[in-house]
């Protein structure tokens with residue numbers, strides 16, 4: 266018996282009682298619909314998550330100085346001054362898994378333009394490499410500052426979108442001068458929009474400037490010496506700080522030259538707050554971490570067994586936590602949908618058993634005119650599969666419609682998932698085969714004479 | 721030529737501990753091209769014998785050769801094939817598929833044949849067969865839209881769709897009035913005469929049996945006598961055949 270004929274016979278049989286077929290397959294419709302909706306909403310939130318992770322810079326590693334402690338009192342992460350711009354250069358030079366790295370100096374200060382002012386979330390002193398690390402190289406307006414600006418500590422900056430909006434309100438900021446702590450900066454460019462990151466911080470509320478400028482002209486309040494026990498000696502050593510003295514009052518009495526000679530402080534060129542580095546790919550993040558650890562331990566002359574005086578964090582950790590949560594939710598809902606499919610399958614089995622009993626005479630007749638057991642088996646099996654596939658198709662439409670509705674009404678991110686649709690088709694056919702087999706097998710085992718005599 | 725040959729056929733039903741012998745050793749031969757009526761009192765085992773002849777049931781003992789083939793050797797699937805290709809069935813209660821057109825009812829056995837016919841061929845053969853039973857203008861009627869006689873003719877067309885050499889009919893006129901019975905019987909006679917189809921029918925009615933060329937009487941699981949229909953003993957006195 267040809268498959269096409271069998272399928273047509275099955276359709277004819279089902280059309281004799283359309284309402285019953287509809288109600289029977291409702292379980293499958295709901296189950297498949299739920300699966301599709303779950304998968305599409307799940308895929309949508311995963312895509313949204315990936316996008317927001319990418320906006321924070323894909324494959325980014327953050328290297329922070331370690332914890333300073335004095336007399337058993339720990340001062341928290343990032344309180345030593347162990348990182349220098351030279352560390353950053355060494356990382357870039359010696360770690361093959363690293364694509365780019367940028368030193369970072371943070372400041373927090375009021376920014377003034379004309380009669381407007383704003384306190385941005387972050388004022389970062391960095392190098393042009395930062396834009397590459399953060400995948401932020403496409404500026405909305407103007408140009409980024411360059412390496413020369415960094416070397417010369419030029420007073421130039423790039424504004425984030427939020428700042429451009431708050432301070433300039435529509436007029437072009439390019440070439441204008443803003444003031445940070447009373448120091449004038451020329452705006453060379455405006456960053457493109459990035460939106461808020463996963464924690465809800467506005468990533469556009471930022472100013473980027475050469476780290477040298479921020480360090481020596483603006484800061485003095487970098488994280489490292491706000492609560493620094495071994496007060497940063499670097500500023501006093503650096504000649505630039507004499508030229509541009511920090512406005513902060515010193516906590517400690519100034520050392521005389523004799524005192525300095527008696528207690529020589531380890532001389533560092535400058536300390537920075539952290540280093541941002543980008544690995545070549547997500548796969549290379551762990552090898553990048555190993556390489557950086559090796560390079561920094563050697564540069565900081567740490568003996569084996571001594572703890573690291575820095576720590577490295579990658580975004581992947583965060584990503585993993587977040588995507589595990591979404592995955593868990595999706596799987597949970599999927600399990601519920603699967604249960605609904607099983608319930609639907611039991612419904613199919615029940616109605617197929619009723620159908621076999623009802624059509625006993627038909628089965629007997631078909632056997633009398635030459636149908637073999639396996640022909641009967643196939644007929645009822647195909648009928649169950651057709652029933653399930655019809656339900657599956659309706660479920661796909663329902664689920665897809667549902668997820669579209671969710672998108673328009675709740676504004677949830679939703680993504681059409683072809684794999685979910687394929688899965689739904691196979692699952693509903695599978696349900697048909699599994700739950701249709703027993704009734705079909707029962708039908709195929711009927712005795713033709715008894716079946717013909719059945720009332 | 722011998723088409724059907726039975727030797728010592730017995731059938732015993734097992735009802736729990738009690739065994740019910742229904743056929744008690746039947747031997748008979750039926751030549752090709754015969755038109756046989758099987759009569760006998762109710763419960764004498766006519767339907768049981770017909771089921772065995774039609775390869776729907778197996779005898780408890782004895783041998784049955786159909787067209788030279790010993791059917792007891794055949795597997796279930798081979799018997800299904802045999803029923804499909806060589807045997808036609810007509811039932812007392814028509815047994816048509818409800819809510820299915822006459823054409824589809826007639827074509828139904830073709831879906832179980834080994835040979836692959838195209839949809840067009842199937843339709844052509846079914847139409848032709850319905851034409852032969854005089855229902856060319858009722859192709860798309862459902863059974864509920866046909867009279868009893870017409871339904872039985874659809875059933876006959878279905879039985880003949882594969883051109884079987886033998887047609888079995890268990891009380892084919894049992895549900896029909898005398899006029900439509902006559903129509904069906906004349907059709908049997910024509911098929912037997914023109915196409916050489918061997919027909920074996922079970923009946924209670926002596927008037928129906930009179931159409932046959934040979935009458936086999938059964939009584940309590942045994943053949944009482946087998947005689948040509950022209951013997952006067954077969955007809956109630958004073959009634960024309």
Ligand SMILES: Nc1ncnc2c1ncn2[C@@H]1O[C@H](COP(=O)(O)OP(=O)(O)OP(=O)(O)O)[C@@H](O)[C@H]1O
Pocket residue numbers: 733734735740742760761762763764765766767768769
């Ligand atoms: N499946 C069965 N199990 C037990 N006994 C059966 C079975 N089928 C038939 N019989 C018995 O076999 C006997 C013959 O039955 P069968 O149907 O062959 O009679 P029949 O000659 O066709 O009668 P009727 O003319 O009324 O149709 C009956 O006594 C019946 O009770």
Ligand SMILES: [Mg+2]
Pocket residue numbers: 766767768890
């Ligand atoms: Mg009977």
